[in-house]
Amino acid sequence: MEEQVLAEHCRQGDNSARKELYERYAGRMLSVCLRYAGDRETAEDLMHDGFLKLFDSFDKFTWRGEGSLRAWMERVMVNTVLQHLRKNDVMNQASALDSVPETYDEPDSSTIDVIPQKVLMQFISELPAGYRTVFNLYVFEDKPHKEIAQILGINEKSSASQLTRAKAALATKVREWMKRNA
Numbered sequence: 001m002e003e004q005v006l007a008e009h010c011r012q013g014d015n016s017a018r019k020e021l022y023e024r025y026a027g028r029m030l031s032v033c034l035r036y037a038g039d040r041e042t043a044e045d046l047m048h049d050g051f052l053k054l055f056d057s058f059d060k061f062t063w064r065g066e067g068s069l070r071a072w073m074e075r076v077m078v079n080t081v082l083q084h085l086r087k088n089d090v091m092n093q094a095s096a097l098d099s100v101p102e103t104y105d106e107p108d109s110s111t112i113d114v115i116p117q118k119v120l121m122q123f124i125s126e127l128p129a130g131y132r133t134v135f136n137l138y139v140f141e142d143k144p145h146k147e148i149a150q151i152l153g154i155n156e157k158s159s160a161s162q163l164t165r166a167k168a169a170l171a172t173k174v175r176e177w178m179k180r181n182a
Helices: 004-009 015-037 041-054 068-087 108-115 117-125 129-139 143-150 156-181
Strands: none
Touching: 004 015, 004 041, 004 068, 004 129, 015 068, 015 117, 015 129, 041 068, 068 129, 068 143, 117 129, 129 143, 129 156, 143 156
């Protein structure tokens, strides 16, 4: 079924269309949730919550061309995860990586290209929740620090600091991986 037709059938409450939507996009939506949640069980729960929100809010979806359905779904999933993180106050939990320096040597892009994407995503998932959330919003959602601070209810400088620390922790993991796998 074409994306626009699928969206319209979902809007009308067609359960077979909803099933098709779920089967077509669940993998992608799970990966979005995993980026933020850090563990598979939580990510799966959040993805299911996100799909329930999607099914209840199709009247808010506006078709804007091919890919707009997936983009809207991803936005709903990210908002679902962020709501969960705010509710659980992850941004104010103490971090085990507070000793991570504010400066670091960034690995060159040719080094990172050698590392499998699955490994990089694992490294991201291992970051403390606050670092991981800021990193994801900045890198994958292309949000500026001002907007990240508003979304998460933190100071703009805290957002920048957490991003720097996330990058430093990731750079360390990349260097370690390269030493083991060179």
